[in-house]
Amino acid sequence: MKAELIFQYFPNLSELQKSQFLQLEELYKDWNQKINVVSRKDIDELYLRHVLHSLGIAKIQHFKPGSSVLDVGTGGGSQEFRWQFSFLIRSLH
Secondary structure (H helix, E strand, O other): OOOHHHHHHOOOOOHHHHHHHHHHHHHHHHHHHHHOOOOOOOHHHHHHHHHHHHHOHHHHOOOOOOOOOOOOOOOOOOHHHHHHHHHHOHHHO
């Protein structure tokens, strides 16, 4: 699955946001070879198993600017990147 999966669930993304999501796979694959950010067996399912899963909260919870969020139990990896993307799409509510 590719970035288009994200666009299905978040149809109101700006062109900038779409561009950023489209670049994400290449960046993850590059960095994953260097530091194993995502399980190598999951890298082909990046958007479904990692990005969409992490963005799910943005569909049901609106965070006000300046909110603090504690992400507990997500394991290693790149949650901060995905949280940054979720805040990019907070304007969907």
